[in-house]
Amino acid sequence: MREISAEIQSWPISGAFTISRGAKTEARVVVARVSENGLTGQGECVPYARYGENEKDVLAAIKGQQQAIADGMSREELQRAMPRGAARNALDCALWDLEAKLACKPAWELASLTAPRALTTAYTLSLAAPDDMREAAAKAAKRPILKLKLGQGGDEDVARVEAVRAGAPNAALIVDANEGWKPEDVLPLAREFARLGVSLIEQPLPAKDDEVLRGIESPVPLCADESAHGLEGMRRLVGLYDFVNVKLDKTGGLTEALAVIRCAKLRKLRVMVGCMVATSLAMAPAMLVAQQADYVDLDGPLLLAKDREPALRYEGSLVYPPERELWG
Structure with a gap:
């Protein structure tokens, strides 16, 4: 059975990052993990206040999909189950990562893409x-x-x-x-x-x-x-x-x-x-x-x-x- 975990993390910025809307000195991210058969896929997102997002709500939205993920929700079903935004990004990327690990294939191959370059x-x-x-x-x-x-x-x-x-x-x-x-x-x-x-x-x-x-x-x-x-x-x-x-x-x-x-x-x-x-x-x-x-x-x-x-x-x-x- 698949399980979800998620956490808020803080990463210091070198100096400050300043745009026209303000400045910040740390990157606040939410990391989602989806595990199955001893393997774990991860995805990271950044809740953005400009779009009405915050870390607490994003964390809750990710954890709120526990039952659906346990029941085998696919990435395609995830697109319909959650609105676009940070929370869905973290879960979607975690599912890509998990699928790659379970299939023993790189994500780019699962996506029918050519091998990525620098x-x-x-x-x-x-x-x-x-x-x-x-x-x-x-x-x-x-x-x-x-x-x-x-x-x-x-x-x-x-x-x-x-x-x-x-x-x-x-x-x-x-x-x-x-x-x-x-x-x-x-x-x-x-x-x-x-x-x-x-x-x-x-x-x-x-x-x-x-x-x-x-x-x-x-x-x-x-x-x-x-x-x-x-x-x-x-x-x-x-x-x-x-x-x-x-x-x-x-x-x-x-x-x-x-x-x-x-x-x-x-x-x-x-x-x-x-x-x-x-x-x-x-x-x-x-x-x-x-x-x-x-x-x-x-x-x-x-x-x-x-x-x-x-x-x-x-x-x-x-x-x-x-x-x-x-x-x-």
């Missing part, structure tokens, strides 16, 4: 004053892709990007406003950022206000994050955004994330695969989705003071697929 991830610079961001960029200048957290738009965000470009003149730049701008800011800032060689602008407006993006001709491609969750609503993104940021905590796990990737490509949307600040256990299943992405942003463990063991292998910005001991 990928280049973006590296995130927290929101800060321009001079501080220039210094952070200079320290990370050898990384090929930097992702900048920006603020409320206007001249100060331009100054931040100019500072980062000065500190890392050769890096590709992605900017992430985390819903911080006003509609009238989008085109002027996009023109400034095109001048500075920015490759992508992520979620410039609050999700509730993004319809004003329809049909605008931004000189820098726009990427949906808070506006994009799972399969529902994908059609609406066409004409608003050029990219969609796929995160397992939003899709509710690897199962729907793979479906979202297929849907995005059918709708001619390009893909970024992103993450919350979390450990290698959360990144491992996302590495399977990231094989099909145009941009990869799986740097969560690089922002921590320490990672779990075993961990993903990072060599600079190159991240390698998980070993079986970690996940899948």
